Amino acid sequence: AQSVTQLDSQVPVFEEAPVELRCNYSSSVSVYLFWYVQYPNQGLQLLLKYLSGSTLVKGINGFEAEFNKSQTSFHLRKPSVHISDTAEYFCAVSAPYNTDKLIFGTGTRLQVFP
Amino acid sequence: DAGVTQSPTHLIKTRGQQVTLRCSPISGHKSVSWYQQVLGQGPQFIFQYYEKEERGRGNFPDRFSARQFPNYSSELNVNALLLGDSALYLCASRNRDYEQYFGPGTRLTVT
Numbered sequence: 001a002q003s004v005t006q007l008d009s010q011v012p013v014f015e016e017a018p019v020e021l022r023c024n025y026s027s028s029v030s031v032y033l034f035w036y037v038q039y040p041n042q043g044l045q046l047l048l049k050y051l052s053g054s055t056l057v058k059g060i061n062g063f064e065a066e067f068n069k070s071q072t073s074f075h076l077r078k079p080s081v082h083i084s085d086t087a088e089y090f091c092a093v094s095a096p097y098n099t100d101k102l103i104f105g106t107g108t109r110l111q112v113f114p
Numbered sequence: 115d116a117g118v119t120q121s122p123t124h125l126i127k128t129r130g131q132q133v134t135l136r137c138s139p140i141s142g143h144k145s146v147s148w149y150q151q152v153l154g155q156g157p158q159f160i161f162q163y164y165e166k167e168e169r170g171r172g173n174f175p176d177r178f179s180a181r182q183f184p185n186y187s188s189e190l191n192v193n194a195l196l197l198g199d200s201a202l203y204l205c206a207s208r209n210r211d212y213e214q215y216f217g218p219g220t221r222l223t224v225t
Contacts, residue, residue: 004156032212034214036216042218042219043118043204043216043217043218043219044157044204044206044216045216046213046214046215049212049213051212090156090157092156094212098170099208099212100145100147100162100164100169100170100208100214101147101159101162101170101172102147102149102157102159102206102214103159104156104157104158105156106154106155106156107154107155107156
């Protein structure tokens with residue numbers, strides 16, 4: 001079975017500052033990894049994914065994430081945040097043999113201040 | 115292209131009632147999954163359907179059921195509603211690159 005831990009429930013940051021949202025996973029098999037963003041009263045939007053290959057993946061809206069197998073982590077980063085990045089961010093994993101079953105973390109609330 | 119659509123947007127039901135939620139996937143997507151998101155939590159997997167067959171089920175009671183139609187749209191049914199069923203219900207469809215695209219959700223309130 002897989003599980004996901006998002007270590008920070010809230011991350012406050014000032015506009016134009018860099019940010020890192022942390023995600024650690026647990027699995028006895030290899031996994032696919034995803035980051036989603038959820039704006040208030042909306043569904044989830046896919047930011048980026050890691051399936052295999054290069055451990056640094058780039059996504060939409062200037063976000064990127066790095067897969068670290070030894071630390072079982074998949075942290076999300078952005079070098080300069082905007083007010084519009086204020087939202088809830090979810091890390092998720094799936095097993096390659098069951099890609100439709102996403103296991104989500106509890107989410108990190110990113111609050112960007114002017 | 116249109117995204118995943120869900121109806122209704124909001125729903126208020128009384129304990130013990132039954133509810134049906136609907137989902138239309140992105141055109142060309144054959145796999146549909148349902149998730150329950152309780153306030154303040156991440157989504158929890160309920161069901162996955164592919165080509166009208168159930169391919170996966172999460173840890174939910176038998177009061178929850180679903181089906182998929184020949185046009186790949188899907189319905190989620192919940193019987194004998196409990197207060198704890200109040201949540202945002204999300205539908206997602208998947209493409210061939212293992213990317214799940216979520217609809218806006220149906221907000222169910224059970225009173």
